[in-house]
Structure formats: C-alpha cells, structure tokens
Amino acid sequence: xxxxxxxxxxxxxxxxxxxxxxxxxxxxxxxxxxxxxxxxxxxxxxxxxxxxxxxxxxxxxxxxxxxxxxxxxxxxxxxxxxxxxxxxxxxxxxxxxxxxxxxxxxxxxxxxxxxxxxxxxxxxxxxxxxxxxxxxxxxxxxxxxxxxxxxxxxxxxxxxxxxxxxxxxxxxxxxxxxxxxxxxxxxxxxxxxxxxxxxxxxxxxxxxxxxxxxxxxxxxxxxxxxxxxxxxxxxxxxxxxxxxxxxxxxxxxxxxxxxxxxxxxxxxxxxxxxxxxxxxxxxxxxxxxxxxxxxxxxxxxxxxxxxxxxxxxxxxxxxxxxxxxxxxxxxxxxxxxxxx
Amino acid sequence: xxxxxxxxxxxxxxxxxxxxxxxxxxxxxxxxxxxxxxxxxxxxxxxxxxxxxxxxxxxxxxxxxxxxxxxxxxxxxxxxxxxxxxxxxxxxxxxxxxxxxxxxxxxxxxxxxxxxxxxxxxxxxxxxxxxxxxxxxxxxxxxxxxxxxxxxxxxxxxxxxxxxxxxxxxxxxxxxxxxxxxxxxxxxxxxxxxxxxxxxxxxxxxxxxxxxxxxxxxxxxxxxxxxxxxxxxxxxxxxxxxxxxxxxxxxxxxxxxxxxxxxxxxxxxxxxxxxxxxxxxxxxxxxxxxxxxxxxxxxxxxxxxxxxxxxxxxxxxxxxxxxxxxxxxxxxxxxxxxxxxxxxxxxxxxxxxxxxxxxxxxxxxxxxxxxxxxxxxxxxxxxxxxxxxxxxxxxxxxxxxxxxxxxxxxxxxxxxxxxxxxxxxxxxxxxxxxxxxxxxxxxxxxxxxxxxxxxxxxxxxxxxxxxxxxxxxxxxxxxxxxxxxxxxxxxxxxxxxxxxxx
Numbered sequence: 001x002x003x004x005x006x007x008x009x010x011x012x013x014x015x016x017x018x019x020x021x022x023x024x025x026x027x028x029x030x031x032x033x034x035x036x037x038x039x040x041x042x043x044x045x046x047x048x049x050x051x052x053x054x055x056x057x058x059x060x061x062x063x064x065x066x067x068x069x070x071x072x073x074x075x076x077x078x079x080x081x082x083x084x085x086x087x088x089x090x091x092x093x094x095x096x097x098x099x100x101x102x103x104x105x106x107x108x109x110x111x112x113x114x115x116x117x118x119x120x121x122x123x124x125x126x127x128x129x130x131x132x133x134x135x136x137x138x139x140x141x142x143x144x145x146x147x148x149x150x151x152x153x154x155x156x157x158x159x160x161x162x163x164x165x166x167x168x169x170x171x172x173x174x175x176x177x178x179x180x181x182x183x184x185x186x187x188x189x190x191x192x193x194x195x196x197x198x199x200x201x202x203x204x205x206x207x208x209x210x211x212x213x214x215x216x217x218x219x220x221x222x223x224x225x226x227x228x229x230x231x232x233x234x235x236x237x238x239x240x241x242x243x244x245x246x247x248x249x250x251x252x253x254x255x256x257x258x259x260x261x262x263x264x265x266x267x268x269x270x271x272x273x274x275x276x277x278x279x280x281x282x283x284x285x286x287x288x289x290x291x292x293x294x295x296x297x298x299x300x301x302x303x304x305x306x307x308x309x310x311x312x313x314x315x316x317x318x319x320x321x322x323x324x325x326x327x328x329x330x331x332x333x334x335x336x337x338x339x340x
Numbered sequence: 341x342x343x344x345x346x347x348x349x350x351x352x353x354x355x356x357x358x359x360x361x362x363x364x365x366x367x368x369x370x371x372x373x374x375x376x377x378x379x380x381x382x383x384x385x386x387x388x389x390x391x392x393x394x395x396x397x398x399x400x401x402x403x404x405x406x407x408x409x410x411x412x413x414x415x416x417x418x419x420x421x422x423x424x425x426x427x428x429x430x431x432x433x434x435x436x437x438x439x440x441x442x443x444x445x446x447x448x449x450x451x452x453x454x455x456x457x458x459x460x461x462x463x464x465x466x467x468x469x470x471x472x473x474x475x476x477x478x479x480x481x482x483x484x485x486x487x488x489x490x491x492x493x494x495x496x497x498x499x500x501x502x503x504x505x506x507x508x509x510x511x512x513x514x515x516x517x518x519x520x521x522x523x524x525x526x527x528x529x530x531x532x533x534x535x536x537x538x539x540x541x542x543x544x545x546x547x548x549x550x551x552x553x554x555x556x557x558x559x560x561x562x563x564x565x566x567x568x569x570x571x572x573x574x575x576x577x578x579x580x581x582x583x584x585x586x587x588x589x590x591x592x593x594x595x596x597x598x599x600x601x602x603x604x605x606x607x608x609x610x611x612x613x614x615x616x617x618x619x620x621x622x623x624x625x626x627x628x629x630x631x632x633x634x635x636x637x638x639x640x641x642x643x644x645x646x647x648x649x650x651x652x653x654x655x656x657x658x659x660x661x662x663x664x665x666x667x668x669x670x671x672x673x674x675x676x677x678x679x680x681x682x683x684x685x686x687x688x689x690x691x692x693x694x695x696x697x698x699x700x701x702x703x704x705x706x707x708x709x710x711x712x713x714x715x716x717x718x719x720x721x722x723x724x725x726x727x728x729x730x731x732x733x734x735x736x737x738x739x740x741x742x743x744x745x746x747x748x749x750x751x752x753x754x755x756x757x758x759x760x761x762x763x764x765x766x767x768x769x770x771x772x773x774x775x776x777x778x779x780x781x782x783x784x785x786x787x788x789x790x791x792x793x794x795x796x797x798x799x800x801x802x803x804x805x806x807x808x809x810x811x812x813x814x815x816x817x818x819x820x821x822x823x824x825x826x827x828x829x830x831x832x833x834x835x836x837x838x839x840x841x842x
Contacts, residue, residue, distance in 0.1 A: 207704065214692060224645060
C-alpha cells in the first residue's frame with residue numbers, strides 16, 4: 001500500500017534531525033562517497049578472490065591488461081552515464097561502437113590520417129546522438145525504444161560499410177592509436193582515464209552538469225526553473241554517441257581491424273557498469289568515480305574468468321547476472337530514498 | 341446504538357523511530373456517529389497515528405480496540421477486515437478500470453472467479469443509491485475529477501461495511517464547492533452511524549462538521565474537547581503551544597504605485613478558458629486572485645509561468661511589452677518568477693542539495709565559462725536561506741528531506757534568487773503547517789514592503805483575504821469582482837463572488 005509519507009522525518013522546525021545520526025554521518029562522508037568506497041571494497045574482494053585462485057592475476061602486467069580491455073567499455077560507459085543521469089538510456093551504443101570501428105578503419109586505410117579520422121568518427125557518433133536526442137526530446141519517444149531503433153540502424157550500417165567482412169588496417173605499424181605508449185601503459189587507457197577526468201569535472205563543476213542532474217531528478221521542475229530541458233537532453237545523446245564512436249575506434253585499434261560485429265554488446269555492458277557504479281534508473285543520480293569502478297569490476301571479472309579458463313559464454317551470463325543484481329540494489333536504494 | 345462501547349478506542353499509544361518519539365501515550369476514543377478531528381502541525385504525529393490505525397505500521401506501546409475488542413493489525417488488510425478504512429491524500433485506485441469496477445474491487449460479485457460487467461454495475465449502483473451518490477459508474481476512474489474520485493473511494497470503503505473511516509486531509513486539493521460536498525457526505529455518514537476521524541489543516545471545516553477536536557503536538561495529545569466548547573484561536577494555540585499571532589497581513593492603503601505587471605485582454609478558448617482578463621499589479625503590491633478550481637485563476641498563473649502558449653492578449657512587465665511568454669525560460673527572462681502549486685512534481689528536484697536547489701533558476705548568473713562559481717553560489721544560497729528563514733540541518737541536505745513548509749521556503753527562495761520584477765505565487769501554502777504558513781505569509785508581506793509586486797493565486801479564501809492588498813475574484817474565466825483592502829470579514833463576499841456556497 002502506498003501512502004503519502006514514509007517514516008515521519010520529525011519536524012525540522014523544532015530542530016529534530018529524525019532518527020539518530022547514521023554511521024556515515026559520524027564518519028563525515030557523503031552518501032555518494034560511501035557508496036563509492038563500498039564499491040571499491042567489492043572490487044578489492046573480486047581481485048582478492050581471483051588472486052587466491054591464480055597469483056598471476058595480481059601482477060602489474062595483468063592490471064594493465066585489465067585496464068586496456070576495460071578502456072573500450074569504460075569510454076562507452078562515460079557516455080552512458082550522461083544518459084542514465086538524465087533519466088534515459090542509450091542502447092544505440094551497441095551499434096555506434098562497431099560503426100565507429102569500421103568507419104575508423106576505412107578512413108585510416110583511405111589515408112585520412114589518424115587524427116582527422118578520429119575527429120570524423122567522433123562527429124559521426126555525435127550526429128547519431130543528435131538523431132537520438134531529437135527522437136527523445138522533440139518527438140517524445142521513450143529513450144529505450146528510440147535508441148533500440150537507432151541501435152538496429154547503426155548496427156546494420158556498420159555491417160553494410162564493412163560489406164559483411166572485416167576491415168583490417170592496411171598498415172598496422174603506422175598510425176593506429178596503439179603506436180605510442182606513456183609510462184609503459186597503452187594509450188587507450190590514458191584516453192579512458194583522461195576522458196573520465198573531463199567528464200568528472202563537467203558533471204561536478206559546470207552549469208551543464210548541474211542542469212543535467214536537475215533534469216534527471218525532475219524534468220518538470222527543471223523546465224520551470226528556466227532550464228532548456230530539450231537542449232540538455234540532446235547534448236546527453238550527442239556526448240554518448242560521440243564517445244561510443246570513439247570507443248569503436250579504440251576497439252578497432254586493439255583488434256587491428258574494423259569489425260561490424262565487435263562491440264555489439266556494449267549497450268548491456270555499459271549500462272551494467274554505470275548502474276553498478278550507483279546510478280539510479282529513475283535518473284538524477286550517478287557519478288564518474290562509481291562508473292569507473294563499475295567498469296573495473298566488470299573488467300576484473302572478465303579477465304579473472306579468462307585466466308581461470310572459464311568459457312566466454314559464462315562471462316556473458318555473469319555480466320547479465322551482475323546487471324540484474326546491480327539494478328536490484330539500485331531499486332532497493334531508491335525505494336529507501338522514497339521512504340525517508 | 342450501544343452508547344457504552346466506543347467504536348474505536350486508543351489507549352496509551354506510543355511509537356518511536358530511533359531516538360525520536362513520534363507518538364507518546366496517546367489515548368482517545370471515537371463513538372459511532374461521531375466526527376472527530378485530529379489536528380496538529382506537520383510532524384505532530386497525525387500521519388503516524390493514521391498509519392497505526394490503518395494497519396500500515398504497528399505501535400510500540402498501547403492498544404487499539406474496535407467495539408471494545410482489542411485488536412492488532414498485522415497489515416492494512418487486517419485493519420480493513422476490522423472495519424477501518426483509510427483514505428490517504430494520494431488516492432490509491434486502478435486508473436483504467438471503471439468507477440463501478442473500482443467500487444467492487446476486492447469483492448467482485450459472482451462465483452468461481454467468474455463475474456460479469458452487468459453484475460458489477462448493478463452492485464455499484466446499489467451502493468451508490470444507498471448513500472445518495474450520483475457517480476458516472478461507466479467512466480474510467482482516471483477521467484474523473486479528484487472530488488469524484490474521493491467519493492468513489494469513500495463509497496468503496498462503505499461498500500466493505502467499514503464502520504470507521506479515516507480521512508487524511510481530504511479537502512487539501514479541492515475547491516470550496518467540492519469541499520462542501522465532501523463535508524456534507526461526512527455528516528451524512530456520521531448520521532448513519534459511521535465513526536469518522538478527520539485529519540485536516542483547515543480549521544473552518546473542523547468547526548463546521550466535527551463534534552470533537554483532538555490536538556496533537558510533538559506526539560502528545562495536548563487537548564481533546566467538543567468543538568462547541570472551544571474556538572479556532574484556542575485550537576491554534578494548542579497546536580502551536582503559544583498564542584497565535586495576528587494573521588492579517590494585508591497592508592494599509594498604499595499610494596498608487598508604478599505598475600510592474602499589466603495584463604490586457606487575456607483570452608483562451610481551451611478549457612479552462614479565459615475571457616478578456618485584464619489586471620494590474622503595482623510595485624510592492626500583493627494582488628490576490630481567488631477562484632475555485634477550474635475558474636481560470638490557475639490558468640492565469642500558469643500562463644505567467646510560461647506553461648500555456650495558447651493564451652492571447654497583452655502582457656507588460658515593468659513598462660516593457662512582452663512579445664511572447666510561451667516557455668518558462670521566456671517568463672524568467674521577462675522578470676517573472678513563478679512559484680508553481682505543486683512543489684513536489686513541478687517545483688523542486690527532491691534529490692538536489694538545498695544549495696543547488698536555491699541556485700537552479702539563476703545558474704547562468706553564477707557561471708563563468710560554463711563553470712559554476714561555487715563560492716558565490718554558496719554565499720547566495722546562504723543569503724536566501726536566511727531571507728526565507730529556512731530551518732535545515734545543513735545547506736547540503738537534499739531538499740526532499742525537509743518538511744513541507746521548509747521545502748516551500750526553498751522553492752520561494754529559488755524564485756527570489758532571480759530578483760524578479762514580479763512574483764507569481766500559486767497556492768504558496770498548500771499542505772503547509774500553520775507555523776510555516778504564518779512565516780511564509782510574513783515573508784511575502786516583507787517582500788512586498790521592499791517593493792516586489794506579487795500576484796497571489798489561491799483557492800484558500802482565508803489566505804486570499806488575509807494577504808492581499810487587493811483581491812480579484814475569478815469565475816468562469818473572467819474577473820468578476822474586486823475587493824480593495826479585504827479583511828477577514830470579506831470572506832463571505834469573496835466566496836459568494838467565486839460561486840461558492842450562498
């Protein structure tokens with residue numbers, strides 16, 4: 001039975017802060033920081049488990065491995081974070097990642113140069129983002145359905161461009177994003193971490209970030225406060241689309257080929273990572289630190305299972321299970337939020 | 341009727357959350373056919389009391405007895421089976437089912453799981469006739485206005501032979517005409533032996549229909565007396581724990597001031613329609629706009645907030661004619677700040693901290709190169725919080741954790757941040773307790789004294805006459821009456837003009 005108020009909060013007018021101080025308040029932590037800490041604890045647990053099964057797990061080489069493999073989904077997840085905070089979804093990343101990969105490979109092979117190719121790929125992803133954004137903000141199509149549609153279109157487009165086959169880089173030694181490394185760590189990792197920092201700053205310190213959380217928290221109230229809700233929403237999907245396309249280019253560089261079938265499950269994985277990182281399906285909640293740890297947990301799980309020679313279809317099942325558990329926890333938290 | 345045993349008796353009831361005592365040894369009883377009011381400020385324990393009786397939560401101490409038999413409610417369902425029905429503020433029904441189906445829900449006619457629309461309709465019809473209610477039985481529930489939905493819900497309770505009815509602020513969102521109908525129904529039920537516990541903020545209603553008034557303060561029952569032996573003033577005193585202050589905030593005659601808002605010939609064809617609405621709000625003036633639900637008064641407020649693009653007519657703010665007012669952003673840019681009626685769904689983002697809620701509408705002015713200047717923002721928020729006398733643990737607390745009154749203060753504060761030329765307030769104290777209401781009224785008056793012109797759109801006649809310098813009454817989309825310097829004595833005049841009871 002749903003009633004108007006949950007547990008009485010007491011009357012703040014009399015200065016009663018409700019029930020006794022919670023543990024986190026005594027530690028002086030914000031709720032978000034506490035969640036991130038707990039999540040990090042979980043990551044440590046996962047690492048400890050795999051290390052106990054195979055000491056090779058906890059080596060710096062393997063850590064870099066995990067990071068390199070996670071960087072593709074990491075970049076997609078940073079965009080997905082925008083979508084989930086806004087109260088939406090972006091399933092189309094599962095089509096834009098392969099599209100970005102194939103497009104990047106074709107452009108590099110056509111001698112456009114790496115940097116112009118990256119820019120063009122980013123722009124193409126952004127254009128698909130505009131399509132998503134307009135479908136959702138202007139045509140008022142449910143984000144799930146809108147991006148499901150564009151997922152199919154972009155995925156098909158990737159396969160068409162690749163003509164049903166792979167597009168290997170002609171000159172592997174030259175130009176592909178992997179060539180240079182910094183501190184012995186693959187550039188892909190630096191791209192991911194650099195973007196994570198940028199997104200963190202954007203969400204936390206810019207007025208766009210503020211508006212995004214407000215729109216996700218209560219669209220109508222945000223609109224009445226004079227925020228251009230439609231504009232904010234379109235930008236969400238532009239960012240998500242552009243980052244997904246970039247992730248496609250990174251993935252192609254790792255595989256040394258643009259493939260219309262690589263990265264098709266990045267929708268599921270990125271949503272799992274972001275929700276695992278503390279975002280709420282209802283919008284308005286979520287952040288970069290949690291998302292990054294969520295990505296690393298998924299990466300550690302995949303890597304650990306690979307080391308233990310678990311067949312890859314079990315890994316797919318594990319990702320699905322993690323998603324369901326993460327959503328369950330997220331729903332539990334929002335029902336508690338609603339009750340207090 | 342057995343006069344000896346009360347229909348409901350509550351003895352020594354206590355409930356504690358953590359270290360906070362929400363209810364402390366509360367005892368009272370309810371006779372059959374009695375309408376008793378449960379009064380108190382927000383947080384006094386009214387809702388907890390209602391939830392205990394409805395079986396939603398179980399008490400730590402004390403007993404509840406129905407017809408003299410002690411009962412324990414394990415769940416809302418068992419409370420229902422004991423004959424207690426609870427009607428919360430936010431109704432719970434199945435929107436897509438018809439009225440008849442909703443009435444019969446849970447006890448459909450027929451057997452072996454088969455039923456027929458005709459049997460359902462017949463049963464609903466019987467129930468409605470028993471209580472002289474005229475309801476559109478074949479329409480879907482969500483197409484009904486709130487007042488009728490409530491009647492359906494009450495009928496549903498009665499159809500289950502409930503002998504005890506708990507009503508939680510049933511008239512909070514009703515127009516005065518609809519409220520009257522509901523109050524009428526309440527007395528009819530009482531006359532048939534139903535015991536009614538009526539939770540309300542509206543003292544005028546309590547004094548019209550209730551036999552007894554129980555007042556809670558900080559979880560304790562501080563007074564219980566027949567209403568004929570007490571007065572609204574005395575009840576307010578019990579609720580507040582101190583004598584009420586003078587609530588008439590309308591100011592003395594004001595010299596003709598410079599107009600800050602002028603509407604000319606506003607017209608709208610869609611329902612609720614507007615017909616040739618013209619009005620002027622002067623600098624430092626509070627102009628009240630009073631009308632029942634659907635009269636068009638709300639539409640005027642919403643249009644000024646940028647929510648209706650289909651209104652035609654002239655709008656001048658501080659001498660500058662506006663070309664359009666079709667989005668909330670356009671309204672903000674024109675210098676109009678709009679405080680919507682529903683703070684939960686339209687006003688505030690519950691999960692945002694207070695600081696960010698206060699700065700939301702003025703982010704642009706607090707931003708340099710896209711980056712929010714946090715120190716400025718914090719300073720601005722602190723200033724606003726003080727101006728509206730916000731009571732909160734800290735300004736980083738999510739605004740959703742605050743009491744209704746404090747949430748409303750944040751909402752008003754967020755609109756003041758823009759230093760508006762004119763402030764449009766829609767139902768600024770709806771669902772707010774007496775103390776916070778007084779503070780909000782004082783705040784609005786102080787703002788007016790500093791020169792902020794205000795258009796106060798309200799369906800609360802007491803507020804309309806108590807706060808306005810000039811009161812305009814809206815009926816069927818037209819301004820039909822004007823009262824300059826309204827006083828409490830103007831209430832009947834305003835009600836009459838709005839089409840309320842004679």
